[in-house]
Amino acid sequence: MIFIAIILGCILGAILGINAPMISYTYSSYLAIAVVAALDTVFGGIASVVNKKFDIKIFISGFFGNAILAILLTMLGEKLNVDIYLAAIVVFVGRMFVNLGIIRRYYVEKWTSKFSKKKEKSK
Amino acid sequence: MNKLKVSIVLGIMCFVLTYGIFLQIKTVENSNMEVSQNYEENNLRAEVLKFKEKYDNKAKDLEKLEKDLEEERKEATQDNTELENEEIQIKKANKIIGLSEVTGPGVIVTLQDSEMNPSNALNISDLLVHDLDVLNVINELKNAGAEAISINGQRLVSTTAISCEGNVININKVKVGAPFEIKAIGLPESLSALERPGGYLPFLEKYSIKTSLEKSNQLTIPKYSGKLEFSYGKSK
Incomplete structure (x- = not known):
């Protein structure tokens, strides 16, 4: 059920995104930072599933809240002539790597434990 | 019930995410932007694109x-x-x-730089289409009775100047590069005399410049987009 919903959402988003009218270049930097923020939340969500601490409310609020906050900060940075979006990218991408590391460790451990169990059985 | 809710929420979120990603990809592709690793270069390019967009919007408003x-x-x-x-x-x-669009029969002349290997040429300059070549072609077209002429979308008006600007030429103070597409409205038969033996196009072809002349019954020549203003000439 969940997988079907995810795949359906992805396909619909891709089709609509390809056919949507092009946004003005001025706003594309905001969209980029929002996409990065949302991606960060997705990886964070997967990592929390792995850690068994997943909470849908936190996930949703993080998804939209982070994206909006990132856009607002980018706007503020533009007004102040400081490239705040750089800091946002560093934080988001850094967190993405941390979360990816957690996910990777979890699956590697799972696999190795599986293999060792098999070996014990064959012995 | 709870599972249904969760899956709907996740579906919507995936939708938003992929929508944003694809929209962004499309925008970046359409703006002909090559993302380079050079920070300064990217910034400059973004500035130029922003200004171009503003200019386009203003032009649309004006229209x-x-x-x-x-x-x-x-x-x-x-x-x-x-x-x-x-x-x-x-x-x-x-x-x-020249302040309104004109349609009618005429010819389309294209002049393209030679594709010959420059090392085989006696004079490299002969391989390029120059401002004077364009001027000569226009002069011959006018001589043959052309009523309206445009070069790559730049309408010729009474104040038009054609000058050399390095590897491009300046028409109406707008930079225009090769290949040049010259549209002229008039009697196609007499305009195509440009192709006659001894005419200017065969002369250019001798220097291996690629030329072509195409008759058309339905040509559209855009209007002059600049401002025509007289500050010295007074009429009675």
């Missing part, structure tokens, strides 16, 4: 306003014969001085 103005004028002069005559005169004058 719309001009259309509005025309409609207003049409409405205002509808039931008044005297004003209608004036309106017709304005239209005629605009056509002649």
Whole structure:
């Protein structure tokens, strides 16, 4: 059920995104930072599933809240002539790597434990 | 029930995410932007793109306003014969001085730089289309009775100057590069005399410059987009 919903959402988003009218270049930097923020939340969500601490409310609020906050900060940075979006990218991408590391460790451990169990059985 | 809710929420989020990603990809692709690793270069490119967008928006606004103005004028002069005559005169004058779009039969001449290997040429400069070549072609077209001429979308008006600007040429103070597509409205048969033996196009072809002349029954020549203003000449 969940997988079907995810795949359906992805396909619909891709089709609509390809056919949507092009946004003005001025706003594309905001969209980029929002996409990065949302991606960060997705990886964070997967990592929390792995850690068994997943909470849908936190996930949703993080998804939209982070994206909006990132856009607002980018706007503020533009007004102040400081490239705040750089800091946002560093934080988001850094967190993405941390979360990816957690996910990777979890699956590697799972696999190795599986293999060792098999070996014990064959012995 | 809870699972249904969760899956709906996740579906919506995936939708938003992929939508954003694809929209962004499309925008970046359409703006012909090559993302380079050079920070400074990217910034400059973004600035240029932003300004270009602003310019395009303003041009679109201007076009719309001009259309509005025309409609207003049409409405205002509808039931008044005297004003209608004036309106017709304005239209005629605009056509002649190049402030309105013109359609009609004519020819399309294209001039393209030679594709010969430069090391085989005696004089590399002969392989390029120069401002003087364009000028000569236009002169011959006018001589053959061309009524309206445009070069790569730049309408020729009474104040048009054609000058050399390095590897491009300046027409109406706008930089225009090869290949040059010269559209001329007039009698196609007489305009195509440009191709006659001893004419200017065969002369250019001797220097291996690629030329072509195409007759057309339905040509559209855009209007002059700049401003025509006289500050010295006074009329009585």
